[in-house]
Amino acid sequence: MFTGIVEELGKVERITRGGNQQRIFIQCKKILEDIHLGDSIAVNGVCLTVVEHSTRGFSADVMNETFSRSSLGTLTSGSVVDLERAMAANGRFGGHIVSGHIDGIGTIKSIHQDGNAVWFEITAEPKILDGIVEKGSITIDGISLTVAAVSKNSFKVSIIPHTLKETVLGHKKIGDRVNLENDIVGKYIKQFIERENTCNDSRLKELLMI
Incomplete structure (x- = not known):
């Protein structure tokens, strides 16, 4: 889970394309203070998983589906991106609940x-x-x-x-x-209301058929 409070502006160094996924390497500093393999990082609001990291930045694999359904597909070498690590249990809730799964x-x-x-x-x-x-x-x-x-x-x-x-x-x-x-x-x-309305409509139809 994220909060929508951007920690740092990162810079895309390279995007390696091929097959059904791409790998993106992002230069950053603050994010690296506490980073581990498998960590979740929000990149322009998209939750990505750290697969490699160094003293200069980190890499994440990005599926073709993610590139096509988000603005990540417009990124090129040199693009600036918002970065946020997943919220720590003892962290401040400065923004609102953000899943990292864009709509x-x-x-x-x-x-x-x-x-x-x-x-x-x-x-x-x-x-x-x-x-x-x-x-x-x-x-x-x-x-x-x-x-x-x-x-x-x-x-x-x-x-x-x-x-x-x-x-x-x-x-x-x-x-x-x-x-x-x-x-x-x-x-x-919204989903709960829609489900309830659907259930109510079904009950009404059953009553009308009696």
Whole structure:
């Protein structure tokens, strides 16, 4: 489990492609202070497993499915990425519950300055927007953020200077794709309600057939 509080900006050194999976090597520093084989690291919000590490960075295997269903497929040598280690049991819960399993990809529609903040408008598919509520939580490229506004085709977040400086959002431009993960609590509630409604519909149909 992660919290959406980015620990460090890493840099992609190389991506080795072939077969049904790729291996990505990411340069970093802080993440290496406590890293072990098999550890989970969120890379732009996608949970990856450490398969190798050195004094310069770590490697992780990435399946073709992950590349095709996330913005990791757009990464190249030199790309900057958000990094977060899995939350320690005694760690501070600074963001919200993040699984590292993204729900889909959004596209940055607009970026504009508003005083000391910067507004990002992001378009997304209806299935993702249905799970977003104003003042609720959303994870963008592994960053825990508060939703400022939601419309039929997009949502907005307001970013403070510190977040722009410490995360990959400071490197983004209009048209870039980002990984999105809806609030996991909201997803469970939505699923429970849908199941209950399905059960109620089935019971009603049975009663009407009696």
